[in-house]
Amino acid sequence: MSSNATYIPKSALGRWFESRLPVMGLIHSSFIDYPTPRNLNYWWTFGGILSFMLGAQILTGIVLAMHYTPETSLAFGSIEHIMRDVNYGWLIRFLHSNGASMFFIAVYIHIFRGMYYGSYKSPREVLWILGVIILLLMMATAFMGYVLPWGQMSFWGAKVITSLFGAIPAIGQAITTWLWGGYSVDDPTLNRFFSLHYLLPFMIAGVVVLHVWALHVVGQNNPTGIEVKNIDKDTVRFTPYATAKDAVGLACFLIFYMWFVFYIPDFLGHADNYVEANPLQTPPHIVPEWYFLPFYAILRAIPSKLLGVVALFGSIAVLAFLPWLDTSLVRSGRFRPVFRVFFWVFVAVAVGLGYLGSKPPEGGYVIAARLLTVYYFAHFFIILPIVGWLETPLPIPASIAEAVLPQGGSAATIGGRAAAEPSTKG
């Protein structure tokens, strides 16, 4: 689908360069000439929003690293130094700390969108799995980033999560000691977390390149889930069409993001993290950041520590097997009336697990968390395969053009003209 044959540099220098390194042609074919389904809705703008967030986090993070001190007795103070004495340090820090949450809001929307419209199905399995790898890397990055301010929740969160590896039989304790760089969460831990927190975003960027590459090989899914059959009729050029729509989506997302940064910058954090880490004083409640709460609930729902850890990682890893667990031949939830109901139930269950993750693991909360954990896995291992076999899908249009244009076949040719028009201007 992507070809750089359409790109001919205008200047002699451009042609000289292009014949030696066709990078401009690559950009042109990927972000200008690239055909995108004409019916993409605003849920599809979150890919661009996520790229923006990755860039924003790296940029603000680099500046923060210039002023931050990864040493246990100085880290907490250096954050306050950034807040008070660095020029616009408060802004950069709040952009970064809230940016992490915004990154996860966007990625969860992006994932749910993929699940609803069947974006993981053949031929997009590798694209989807790369996305799951990005999610795992994001989680590791965010977890280590939250440790850096060295507040109470940083310290105790790090302690709880790293201790999970202690559940591995025989070698667990040795692994934990190795991760800590000692016999407790301490200075070596903070130092390596800082180092890795700086490294991982660039690994994410690398996998994002693969993710986008895979996307451009197989092409984008779309709300109908129907493959592009006729480039002229079914698609529009990436620029200006998708670019303009992505820009609107991004601007709206920025309004949401900046509301948090400027008006409620501490809303998504924990008050306890404004108390410097104290290894001798356990906070009454140790809770991770909000984006880990559903997984935290799954971890605590299981009575065995080892099995809890397995379920925790399994709850994320299962996403990678989604292409083979969903047996339906129909891609989009739009044409799957039964699946659609289960999809929204699953969303509610995920939200419910998030709520339970914030609650103490006792009484009715544990029972509820166990029920929802069972449902979470049942969605993947029981509901999706069975619904795929039994469900009768709605009639599926012959093509994207037919689905979105009012008068069936004749309109399709008109649509074709519409799509062809801008490319003559390029």
Next chain:
Amino acid sequence: MDSMRKWGLGAALAAVGVLSVASIAFAQNEKPPAPQPATASQKAEEENPEPPRQSWSFAGPLGVFDQGQLQRGYKVYREVCSNCHSMQMLSFRNLADPGGPHFSEAQVKALAASFQIKDGPNDAGEMFDRPGRPSDKFPWNFANAQAARAALGGALPPDMSVLAKARTYERGVPWFIFDIFTQYQEEGVDYISALLNGYTQTPAGVTLAPGQYYNVYFPGHKIGMPPPLSDGQVAYTDGAPATVQQYSRDVSAFLMWAAEPKFEERKALGLRVMIFLVVFAVLLYFTKRRIWARVHEDAHA
């Protein structure tokens, strides 16, 4: 047909909003509900009344500090709180910053000079005391935490630099969601202010260890800090009432500023950024519509 589309932003925001925002706020400093029937004294310990919500000049998108209040609050801090509490992150020069108490440079210089600061070592290798300078951090009455514990009956008063952000109370469902829109971010100052007014008679059945005091707002109710304020204790020169209630409000506001000296700058810049973004988004939207009109017009022809 397509519920993802039909429900549109509503569903998305509901889903993600709850997933995201939701769970978090619960997490903040909440008290576990008693799963088993609790004994009377246990129950008394777990019950914490919600601090009364106060109106603050710095609340909301246009919030700014009341400069007179911050100056009074600093006086309360210096004459009362600083006897035990440290405030390590602040320097005297901060008191002259705009958006804060905004004392004049000369006032800050004179104020700093009234403190003796340990400095050194000098050429002879000895530490020495000298009058404070505006660039000095607020000094503490104790050489270190152990000295403070020893002098104060075992309890270590928390550092006050970010105390207003380090304290909160549980908002619960659904209030924490409304807080996003109402921008209620004053849980910390409401709590501190309530705490300072929260010393009451010890209820029957509660036994306090020596050096403990009963406070209705303190988690567990047994606080190591003696009631710090009494009416008429700090002399105000601007006519504000010299009452515990006024003192606690003023010092809470001062602590809010101390926790984030760039607070006013943040809200002021925020307003400009939001206006810009809203205008920008609207312009982008109409640009997008115009670009896409070519596709839609032909499609509906």
